Amino acid sequence: MLRLFIYAFLFYIVAILQTVVIPHAKIMDAQPSLLLILTIITALRQGSLAGCLMGFMSGLLCDVYAPIEWLGAFSFAYCVVGFAIGQIEESFINLNLIPKIVVLIMADFLKDTLYYFSTEKTLDEIPAILASLTFPNAIYTVCVGTVFFYLMSLKTEKKVEIYNQGL
Numbered sequence: 001m002l003r004l005f006i007y008a009f010l011f012y013i014v015a016i017l018q019t020v021v022i023p024h025a026k027i028m029d030a031q032p033s034l035l036l037i038l039t040i041i042t043a044l045r046q047g048s049l050a051g052c053l054m055g056f057m058s059g060l061l062c063d064v065y066a067p068i069e070w071l072g073a074f075s076f077a078y079c080v081v082g083f084a085i086g087q088i089e090e091s092f093i094n095l096n097l098i099p100k101i102v103v104l105i106m107a108d109f110l111k112d113t114l115y116y117f118s119t120e121k122t123l124d125e126i127p128a129i130l131a132s133l134t135f136p137n138a139i140y141t142v143c144v145g146t147v148f149f150y151l152m153s154l155k156t157e158k159k160v161e162i163y164n165q166g167l
Contacts, residue, residue, distance in 0.1 A: 007042060007054065014038045015061055030136035032144040033108065035061065039082045040107055041148065044100075048086025055082025073118035077111045084110065100149045101142055108138040 014034045022031050035058035043051025059078030063071050085107055112134040116126050 003046070007046075007050070010038060011054065011057060018061070019065075027140060028136065030140045032141040033111075033137065034144065035059075035078070036081070036108060036111060036141060037104070037145045037148055039078055040085050040104055040145075041152070043082045043086035044088065044103075046086070048083045051082030051086030052079050053082070055079040058082075070119045073115050076118055077114035080114055081107045081111045097146065097149055097153060101146060104142055104145045104149075105138055108141055109134060112137075 014037075018034045022034065025031065039051060039055045039058050042054040055078035056075050059075035062074035062078070066074055085103060088103065109130065112130060113126065116129055121129065
């Protein structure tokens, strides 16, 4: 029950940062997706159901700012990404930073691809959109996500050290 409140609080903080701070932190029209980072962290730590729920909530927040005719497209994309990443166990990622970064890049491209398919973009338009919009946003998201993953790995390594000292 405590974890639920912790993740709800994290979602609240990230939602405020994503909607208030991040639009002012654009670099050449690219901005990171803190909601995607939180969805991936939740999915890796808690599994596919929690990742799917966090993805749905994150996507719903993004849908609020999207054009009304595509309501639900972000919810669908984030939900699928949260579920898919949740299928990967954290032990598979193995505390290494590089696999987590690769997962973050793949998740960002999967999210945007699903979103563009949901919004009826043609197969001819999607590669150009991915190259011009998704790629810069993915680079920015990876830079920010790397910091979060690194800080989480320090905390996890400290727990492992305490556990090993107890044995």
